[in-house]
Amino acid sequence: MLNGKTFVLLAWLAVPGAGATRGQEPAIAAQIPAPDDSAQPARSQTTPLRPEHRFWDKKNAWLFAGVGASRALDYSSTLNLRRRGNREILVTNDLVDNHAAFAVVEAAGTAVSMGASYLFHRSGHHKLERWTSMVHIGLATSGAVRNYGLKTVHPTTAP
Numbered sequence: 001m002l003n004g005k006t007f008v009l010l011a012w013l014a015v016p017g018a019g020a021t022r023g024q025e026p027a028i029a030a031q032i033p034a035p036d037d038s039a040q041p042a043r044s045q046t047t048p049l050r051p052e053h054r055f056w057d058k059k060n061a062w063l064f065a066g067v068g069a070s071r072a073l074d075y076s077s078t079l080n081l082r083r084r085g086n087r088e089i090l091v092t093n094d095l096v097d098n099h100a101a102f103a104v105v106e107a108a109g110t111a112v113s114m115g116a117s118y119l120f121h122r123s124g125h126h127k128l129e130r131w132t133s134m135v136h137i138g139l140a141t142s143g144a145v146r147n148y149g150l151k152t153v154h155p156t157t158a159p
């Protein structure tokens, strides 16, 4: 379930207007601030043009929790799918079968999503910031539902 979502996230990062933050993508994970980043430099001194919210406000906290939860659901549903004999088509079977590595991939997906939200927040795109999480949750959850919904493949071994 990785490639499609990663593509969508990259497409979001390429949204016109988010260009000011382009070129920083490789360091996204490192830019996620500590939960108490309330003291943004220079922000509090200038008169805010629009109501600015803290990055770690309640809404984002819930959205990120949702992204993490949907990723966990994707993780477990994909493993469930593998146990039933279907092939995970978007991630190689080798990666999925290496559970630790696959868990890291899912966690990295969450981190990249939060990083994208943070970049949107910093560049003033607060709607896109929220939508990044919401779209991510939708994609991961629908992927998990699809995983659970696929018919179990029974090996056709003759008795």
Ligand SMILES: [Zn+2]
Pocket: 053, 054, 055, 120, 121, 122, 125, 126, 129
């Ligand atoms: Zn924001």
